[in-house]
Structures are given as C-alpha cells and as structure tokens.
Amino acid sequence: MLFNSLDFVFFFLTVIPLYFLLPYRYRILMLLIASCYFYMFFVPIYIVILFSTIVIDYFAGILIEKSQGHKRKAWLVMSLVANIGILCYFKYFNFLNENLTILLQSFGKINTIPNLAILLPIGLSFHTFQAMSYTIEVYRGNQKSERNFITYALYVMFFPQLVAGPIERPQNLLHQFKEKHNFDYLRVASGLKLMAWGLFKKVVIADRLSPMVDYVYSNPLHYTGLPLILSTLFFSVQIYCDFSGYSDIAIGAARIMGFDLMKNFNRPYASRSIPEFWRRWHISLSTWFKDYLYIPLGGNRVSRGRVYLNLLFVFLISGLWHGASWNFIIWGGIHGVLLIIYMFAAALFKGRVESENGVLKIVKNTFSIVLVFFLTSLAWIFFRAKTFEEASYILFHWNRGVTGQINILKLHNPEDLKSLLYLGADGRNFIIALASIVFLFLMEYIQAKFAFSKRISIATPVIRYTTYAALLLLILYFGVFDKTLQFIYFQF
C-alpha cells in the first residue's frame, strides 16, 4: 500500500480510531493484523517469507539469551545466515548468477544455472536489517529477548516503517509496544503535520520531477550537456524528497499512535562535507552499518590505512544493500573514496585552518555545501542510470557541448528546444518543479534556524489553521497523484 494512495487514507482512517478505541491489551494484535494487511496489499504470498524470518529470529533471540559461549554465537550465526540467505536468494541470486556466466564465458565455459523468475519481496532489505539488529543486540546483551511473539512480530512488521524504514533498533522500538499510549492532541497534531510535509515532498516535488528525470535517463545517450546536468540535479532532489518524504510520513504515522521512530534525514543537502552528509542522509542505515559492521571491523581503533580500507568496504556493502547491480556498488565505492579523501585531507590540514571572520565563513560554508551537493549528485548518476555504460556516458558528457544540442534546436525547431530545456515537461510543470524545490529548501532552512513548525503551533489560531490548510492546498493543487509512481526505496 502506498502512503500517497487513497487506499492508505482509508486504511489509516480505520486503523487510528480503532487503535485508540480498543482496550490497551488488544492494540498490539490489531496493529499486527493491520500491518499484515498493509504488507499483503503488495504481493500477499510474500508474507510467508516475512513470517518465516520472524519465527526464526524470535526463537533465535530466546535461544541466544538462554545459551552461553559457542552455543550463543552459533544461534546468532544461524539467525544471521537465515536472514542473509533469504536476502541473497531473492535479491542477489540473479546478480551473482549473471556475473558467474560472464566469468565462465571468459574461460570458454557455459553457465547452466537459470536465473530465478521471482519478484523481490517489497522492503526485504529493510525488515531483514531490522530483524538482524534484534538478534545482534540480544547477543550483545543490550536487549532482552522478546518472549511475546506478537510484540516481536510487530517489531519487524510495524506498518509505518515496514517497507522502507527507518530501520529501527530493538532498544528504541520494542519497549514502546508495551507502553500505554493515550490520545495526545499535541502528538497527534505533530504527527499529522509531519505526514503532510512528507506527502508534500513526495507528490509535489518527487513525483513531479520523476517524469523529467525519466525523460533523460530513459535514454541518456541521446543527450549531452545541460539536459544531463539538469536531470541529474533533479534526481538528487527527487530521491531526497521521495525517500525523506516516505520517512516523514512513516515517522508521523507512528507518532500519531504514540510511537517515536528514529529520525532518518536531517537536511542532508545542507552538509558541508561527505562525512556530514552521511550523518544526515538515511541515518538509520548509516548508523546500522556503523554499529554492526564498521565498529566490529575495528572502527577508528585500528591503523589509519585499515580505517580507510574498512570504510571503503562498508560503503561498497552499503551500495550492494541498495541493489544487486555493479552501479550501486560503484555508487557506494564513490562515497567511500570521497570519505577517505576528506579524512585524509582533514588529517593533513589539521590545525592549519585559521579562525575566519563572518563573511569568509559564509562563503566557505556556501562553497562547501555546493561542492557536497555537486559530488553527491555525480555519485547519484550511478545510482539512477540503468547500466554502467549509460552512467559512464553521462559522467563524461555532462560537460561536453553544454549548449550544443540547444544551438542546433534553436535554429531548427523551437518546440523541441523547449522540450529539451524543460526535460519533456511543459513550461508550467517545469516552473512548479523549480518553485517547489526553492520552497522546500527555504522551508527547511527556516525550520532549522527558527523552529518554524514549533512557532506555528503556538501562533494565533488564524495563522495556525491557515498555514495547515495552505499546506494541504499546496498538496491538492500541485500534487501529482499517479499510482504508477512508487517510492524509489521500495525496490530495496
């Protein structure tokens, strides 16, 4: 079920009143049933896979807690193998098999293993990682095993964050299912506002930019210069609005019911460095990799060379987590390399930076923000392009003949020129897209600097309600409600 669909509106308007009207002891069961329904709305049969991992991890958690020494580790390994095995089977089998075919071909051999004709269960990577964090934390002794099966199943299946996160930790979420949440006006209002803001980002910005990005990226070899630059920059905004919009709706929906989910995005495009970007982008995944991969590999306690190597490894795995394709691995690799370069430079210039006055600081910060946005956008090329060849083409042609095609079209066909400049959209759509991007970043800045949302909630009723209604009207008037436009991160 998509958050930006009428189905979800009906679903949510049924679940929320039920949740608050039901006696406390039935609420968790009701939420689990609702979550099952939510998940089965996509491909019903995949609930069997999800439930099988839930059963495995539920018992693994109990057995890990009860055991000592090697046995304890063995149960953890069994749980991890089961989770990663299912993930690999559904997500990476065909990728590995195709690479095996290429490898065997280079030796003149034929690979007889056929590819699997299966659909990837929706949100598999998200709920697998959330389930794995449970067994790891139980193993580490940071979390007691959950004995109530319904509570544990809900920890994995809680519908707001089931298919695209935030990837929660058991210490943060599990205990919340045992707490009594009464109807709280301020909390509900805050949740609704966050949901509306998330919906704005998704339907007004991400879904409006989607066809413009597709216009170029469906066949990038036809373009050089400006269209490549513009569509790549638009994709940077699209993926941010798409994913952070989803996270906002998820966090808002959970907040209405009294649950606090972790923050997943914190103005990532305001970052002044790549490490800062990763502290602000998909926070629940970055911290997952930090807690369960980077630190166990040695963290910052090992030699500098080893730190760099570990970082690169973590980012390559992070790329692979996003999708079974070399492009995603390269995307992760680019970020890993950028991070290493930054750390290397930071170590080199440590202590040499002198204090700056106000103007210089602003200029430096602005330059850093623009540079980080530019670098992350370059990396997004590999994330968005269908093949390595297309990504390489874009990377080497975005600065070639920036106006070449435009000059030709200006002479021959003004309509085609318009289409090229507006990335296939009409002028109105293009202007709405640009205006809404400006509005987004402006609002985020105002929110960060002046706590806009808080100020509005204590403003006079006229200002308060008019602002809320204005946001809803912006969504209604400028939203793109197209069922075919799913959330990008659903595929992961």
Add this chain to the structure above:
Amino acid sequence: MKKFIKSILLVLTLTVAGYSPVFYFNIIENPYGIFTSDFSHQKFEPNNHFIKMRYLLHNDTHFDSYIFGSSRANNIKVENLKNGNYYNLYYSLGIPTEHLNDIRLLLAHHKKIKNILILLDYTAYTTGTQNRENDLSRIPYSDHLIPLAKKYIKYAFTIPEDKFVEDFYFAQPVPYYTNMYKTGTAENKKEELYIENNREEHNNHPKFNNPVEGYESYVLETIAVLDTINHICSENHINLTYAFNPIHKTTYLVSNHELYFAFMKKLSELTSFYDFSGLGKITTNNYFYYETSHYRPMIGKAMTDFIQYQKRIDTIPEFGEYITKDNVDKRIEFLKSQLPQK
C-alpha cells in the same frame, strides 16, 4: 479530543474553501455527468459507462435485454429490436473485457437478462483497459464501497486541464443524452437534420478523408473474454448475438486487416456472428456516416432488420452476412479480395 476534532474541522473547512473552484467545476458544472440525473444540459459526452451501470444496478427497470459495444453501437436503436426490452449500454471505446464485467455485475445484482447483442469492430480487439481508471470519461462503475468512493473522490478532486475548462465554458449544452435512463442511446437529431438538408456538402466533406487509427493488438485477450461471455450466457440461458459493425471505407482501409481477419477467424471458432463490414455500397457512401467512425441510425436499423428477420435492403442485398465456422474462410477471402492489391 474535542479540541482535536474542532481543529481538524477548521483546517478541513479552510481547505475545502480553498479548493472550492475545483469542487465547483467538478461537482456543480459536472462535465462528466456523474453528479446528476438530469442530462438535458450536458455539454460534453458524459461517462456513459459509469452512469448507465450505476442506474441499472440500483434501480428496478423493465429492461431484460442489453446492447453492448463502442460508440458505434449507439446507432442501434432499441425500439428496432423485438423480443425483449432492450437497453443500449454503449459507451465511447466500449470493449468486451468491460462488457464481461458488466454482465457479471448485472447477474450478481439479480438483473434479468434475456438477450445480449454485442457489436464488435476494431475497438474490441485493439483497445486495452490499462488507462480506464485514470480516464474520467471512461472510469467504470464499481459496486464495492471503497473502490466506488475512490472513483467519486477522483471525480471531485481532479484538477481539470485549462483547455478543458475553456472548451467547457465555450460549449453549448446539447440535448443528446436525455434518453440516458430510457433507452441508453444518445440522439443526434440536429446532425441528422443537417445531413438530410445538406447532402452534397456532407458527402463531400473533407472529414471523410481522415481515418480513425492508432490502436494496439489485443486479439487473443479479447477472444478469451468473448469465450467467457459465451459460457456465462450459455449457463444463464441468455440469447447472445454478435455482429461486426460496418466501418467506413477510409478507416477500414487503413486498419490492420491481418488482425481483423485473425480476430474474425478466431471468433468463428467460438460462435457464429453477423458481419456488416467490408467494402460495399454502405461503407463507401459518406451519406450513411456522420464521419469515418460512426454510421447513422438508418444503418443500425438495416443491421437489426437483418439480424432479426434476415431482411435485406432491396437495393443493397449484399449488406450483411451470417458467418459460421463453415463459411468464415470464404468470407475472409472475399474481404481480402476487396482490398487494393499491394
């Protein structure tokens, strides 16, 4: 809780007020006819499919026989059909997949069905259902609460395109759709009168050089659907008749004949049918057509005369043929022989 409800109501009231221009156009001006039962002031073609099915399913009518088909089927007038109280369920780009759903819905609502006449042409096997739910002029009706609510919400909330609004306000109401609940047919008396009074001008109008084209192939899907319709009709003792519409030569000549003959051949393996297509004195004469897509009711009358009484037009006795699996090859050969040699 009271404070919350008050706040929500206030925000919603302000939002509705801000969105009122859209609501006004969609609900009060009502271009698709969804929010009315009076069609005397309709400016554009309403969503016939939605409105007709809603009417039939939720009202006790005397109808026991139905005509299905695309807009061409509108020119089969129910008063010309005997042995049943017919209702014309035509709608623009009507296709068998949706006819099957409609038949199932009618039966599920215990509506009596004695006869079904399905009119076929290129629309039937070249049009898919993919975009129907997003096409406000063709969204099908649903008898389930939530899907139906979603459809009404779509009609109320969709922002119309500027050009559509402009055209709507410049258009004059047309009295075509006043028989929506009586016969289901749209009456184009003005156009009929114009043709009769301006025969020469009409017959030589350049619009007859413009074919209707640009569809995809759904032959196998459509045949499977028609097979299901046959079974349902057989199980429910419904008298089912198929007929191929006579298509104007301009459109007929540019259509994909391979698809057409394949469809005809496959249909003959399922059932017998009447064929009024091909090049002949009817389909080559502009007088019998409004444009290259729609024949006039006088042709519809000739078709029903042949279907019911095997009565032929004296001057054009070759119009219409009853096709079975035994003579389908001969018919296809004949139709092929009429085509210009490449």
